[in-house]
Amino acid sequence: MQQLTEIRWHARAGQGAVTAAKLVAETALELDRYIQAMPEYGPERMGAPIQAFTRISEDPIEIHNNIETPSAVVVLDESLLPIVDVTRGLLADGVLIVNTCTPPAQVRASLGLAAGKVASIDATTISKETLKRDMPNTPMIGALAKVTGLFTLDQVVDHLRKTFGKKFSQEVIDANVAAVTRAYEEVQVG
Numbered sequence: 001m002q003q004l005t006e007i008r009w010h011a012r013a014g015q016g017a018v019t020a021a022k023l024v025a026e027t028a029l030e031l032d033r034y035i036q037a038m039p040e041y042g043p044e045r046m047g048a049p050i051q052a053f054t055r056i057s058e059d060p061i062e063i064h065n066n067i068e069t070p071s072a073v074v075v076l077d078e079s080l081l082p083i084v085d086v087t088r089g090l091l092a093d094g095v096l097i098v099n100t101c102t103p104p105a106q107v108r109a110s111l112g113l114a115a116g117k118v119a120s121i122d123a124t125t126i127s128k129e130t131l132k133r134d135m136p137n138t139p140m141i142g143a144l145a146k147v148t149g150l151f152t153l154d155q156v157v158d159h160l161r162k163t164f165g166k167k168f169s170q171e172v173i174d175a176n177v178a179a180v181t182r183a184y185e186e187v188q189v190g
Contacts, residue, residue: 016137104190
């Protein structure tokens, strides 16, 4: 892991990007890392493009602004690709993870990315099959863990069980664990 990992999340309001940003930060906190997780709120309505941010570091974090040069970008809705510059500021060795059926090489070509990793995962289908609703945030956490190496699958699952165990039924917890696990196993990198 780099000294400071900065993740920018792109989604539509209601897809769970803010929750995902927090869950990733809380997972890092359990591993004794320093964290920040914040949304960028405005007058968004359900379905409007939004951003959220996560910072993870081995050392205290002294910056307190939006992330301009992310080491990872997670896109929960591929319909944002033609209307939002999701790769803006992405580090040359950064990672782009997109919720799409499109293979990584095609995503790379369509965005004109010459460097870094591009990953794709069909988080929408995974969430519909495991969670019984279109909520791609949890599968995207599994894909992020696998592609970046920030966390092991067990670390993500342990945190989900602890956090969700306080407010959800065992059925909901198991469905989210299944979603994370499938995405971790099915994400494609190119």
